[in-house]
Every structure is written in C-alpha cells, then in structure tokens.
Amino acid sequence: MTENIQTLAHWLRHSKSAVAFTGAGISTESGIPDFRSPGGVWATNSPVYFDDFLRSEESRIEYWRQKSLTHDEFFQAQPNIAHLALAAWERKGVLHGLITQNIDGLHQVGGSVNVLELHGTAREIGCLQCYTRFEAGPLVAEFKDTGRPPVCQKCGGLLKHATISFGQSLSPDVLQTAAAWAKRSDVFLAIGSSLVVTPAADLPALAKRHGAKLAIINRETTPLDHLADIVINDSIGEVFSELAAAEPQP
Ligand code: NAD
Numbered sequence: 305m306t307e308n309i310q311t312l313a314h315w316l317r318h319s320k321s322a323v324a325f326t327g328a329g330i331s332t333e334s335g336i337p338d339f340r341s342p343g344g345v346w347a348t349n350s351p352v353y354f355d356d357f358l359r360s361e362e363s364r365i366e367y368w369r370q371k372s373l374t375h376d377e378f379f380q381a382q383p384n385i386a387h388l389a390l391a392a393w394e395r396k397g398v399l400h401g402l403i404t405q406n407i408d409g410l411h412q413v414g415g416s417v418n419v420l421e422l423h424g425t426a427r428e429i430g431c432l433q434c435y436t437r438f439e440a441g442p443l444v445a446e447f448k449d450t451g452r453p454p455v456c457q458k459c460g461g462l463l464k465h466a467t468i469s470f471g472q473s474l475s476p477d478v479l480q481t482a483a484a485w486a487k488r489s490d491v492f493l494a495i496g497s498s499l500v501v502t503p504a505a506d507l508p509a510l511a512k513r514h515g516a517k518l519a520i521i522n523r524e525t526t527p528l529d530h531l532a533d534i535v536i537n538d539s540i541g542e543v544f545s546e547l548a549a550a551e552p553q554p
Contacts, residue, residue: 308534309543312519313550315491316398323489324390325507326404326411329496329522333541334381336408339498349373354471357464358432364453364462368444371426371465375444378407378426383414386495386544391415400489403482405497405504407467420482422474422504424467429454433461440465479503486511493519496540499526508532 316322328338349370356363383391391414393399401418404411409427411419429438436458443454443463454463468474482504486492492511499505499520505528512518512531519534520526521543529535536543 306536306546308519308536309546309550312493312534312536313547315517315519316393316547319398319491321400321489322393322398322491322493323400323485323511323516324402324493324495325486325497325504326390326402326406326495327497327499328406329498330386330540331381331384331406331408331410332496333384333539334387334408334410336377336381336410338496351470354469357469358462361453365451367464367469368447368453372444372448374426375440378409379441381408381410383410384541385548386540387411387414387416389544389548392548394418401485403485403504403507405501407465420478420485422468422478422482424465424475426465426467428466429463430466431456431459431461431463434459437466438463474503482507483510486516487514489514489516491519492516493521494526494528494532495521497522497526498524499528 332338352363352367357367387410390399390402394416402411402416403420403422405423407423407426409425427440429440429443434456436456446454456463486507487510489511492508494508499508508518508528509531518532520529520532521536521540523537523539525537
C-alpha cells in the first residue's frame with residue numbers, strides 16, 4: 305500500500321466529519337464515459353442550452369434525443385468498488401455525506417443516503433410548470449416511441465430531466481448545504497473530478513480554507529492540486545481497492 309493511501313486511511317479513521325466530493329471519473333469504471341471521453345455522448349453532441357429548450361420544440365426534440373441515448377447507459381450501469389466503499393463508510397459513520405456532480409444516481413444505487421446532487425438526477429423528470437416529478441424510464445420510452453417530447457400529464461407543462469442544463473442555475477439550497485458541509489468537514493476527498501466546473505469546483509478550496517485536510521484522487525492533475533495535502537494520480541478502482549483493504553473505521 306502506498307504511503308499516501310495509508311495516510312488517507314489514517315485520516316479517515318480519526319475523522320469526525322469527512323465529506324466526499326465526486327465527479328464523472330468515479331463512474332467511468334461503471335461504464336459511463338466522463339465529460340472528456342472521446343466516445344461519450346457529451347463529446348459527440350452539442351448540449352442543448354436551457355433557453356433554447358424553453359424556446360423551441362426543435363431544441364426539445366434534440367434534448368430528448370440526447371437524453372434517451374444516455375438513459376440506457378445510466379440504467380445499465382452498476383455501482384463500482386468506489387461507490388460501494390463510500391456507502392459503507394457512511395454506514396460506519398466514517399463519512400458525514402457525499403456531494404456529487406454526477407447525475408447518474410449510482411451513489412444511491414450503491415447505498416449512499418446522505419447525498420447532495422449538485423447537478424440533479426437523470427433518474428427523474430420534472431415538470432417546469434407544476435414541479436411534479438416523474439420516473440424517467442416511462443417518459444424516455446414514450447419519447448422513443450413517438451419522437452415527440454412528452455408533456456406533463458397533470459398540467460400540460462414542459463417536461464425536462466431533473467438535471468441542471470447549460471444556462472440553468474444550480475439550486476441555491478443544495479449549493480448552500482454543500483458549502484456548509486465543506487466548511488464543517490475535517491477531511492475533504494475530491495474524487496474523479498477535473499475540478500474545472502464552478503461553482504462546484506470551489507468546494508474543495510472552501511473546505512481547505514476552513515481547516516479540512518484535502519485529498520484529491522484523480523487520474524490527471526487538476527488546477528487545485530497545489531492546495532491539496534495529498535494528491536493521488538491513479539485509477540479510482542485501484543485506489544479504492546487499497547483503501548477498502550485498509551478498512552477505515554470510526
Ligand atoms: P470531468 O469529465 O470534467 O472530469 C473527470 C475526471 O475524472 C478527469 O480529470 C479524468 O481524468 C478523471 N477520471 C476518469 N476516469 C477515472 C478513473 N477511472 N480513475 C481516476 N480518474 C478518472 O468530470 P466532472 O469534473 O464531474 O465535470 C463534468 C460535468 O459533466 C459534471 O458537471 C457532471 O455533472 C457531468 N457528467 C456527469 C456524468 C455522470 O453522471 N456519470 C458523466 C459525464 C459528465
């Protein structure tokens with residue numbers, strides 16, 4: 305076991321309020337491409353901006369077409385060792401909670417409960433008019449059958465995945481809670497994020513400014529590496545197999 309992983313396991317064993325912050329990199333080993341992967345839907349399709357979604361039926365059709373492609377990818381994926389280890393640490397009281405930029409819902413499938421989804425979830429659809437939430441599966445199936453974006457069964461409003469689109473603001477409540485968790489954390493683990501998308505990427509620096517030890521686990525370097533107490537540039541699967549073997553306990 306490398307020294308950094310031993311140190312991290314030691315911190316977690318003695319932590320009272322550790323917080324994990326995850327990005328698309330934690331789900332690549334579950335088969336979901338990250339933002340920059342050459343084969344990913346995000347790399348081959350231009351995202352539909354929120355204003356365009358509101359303005360034109362053509363944009364809504366394109367939005368639903370793209371979301372239908374990623375829907376199957378998300379629902380076939382299974383949590384991997386990192387999702388499962390984080391959920392186990394929460395159950396053991398090692399981890400206070402988890403803040404994620406991901407929209408795939410794999411943390412909850414893996415058993416995490418105290419989860420803040422900064423960018424929402426692709427597992428649900430929301431009505432933009434009456435705010436009713438629906439399960440994504442049946443509505444994606446309806447779009448695939450008809451080629452028309454579904455509308456709300458209750459009020460006829462526009463339906464969109466419960467995710468934050470480009471040009472749409474993050475929920476201030478979720479962001480505020482995430483900032484409070486970051487400030488209170490004694491260990492802050494940033495896992496699988498390029499740490500370039502703000503305001504989410506501001507959280508590790510906020511945690512550090514308020515006294516947390518900061519660990520960054522990511523295959524590539526990030527712009528926040530200079531702030532971190534530990535940087536581990538390796539595959540998340542490898543790192544978590546070693547960390548799980550070290551069995552952080554409260
Ligand atoms: P990102 O794509 O910008 O960065 C992911 C980082 O993870 C990269 O630096 C990459 O080198 C690293 N990485 C990938 N696989 C890894 C592995 N197996 N081991 C170690 N490191 C690995 O992702 P981001 O910072 O989360 O920002 C992208 C945005 O796109 C987010 O806002 C997110 O909402 C969205 N997105 C979500 C998903 C998802 O829900 N799974 C997938 C793609 C994009």
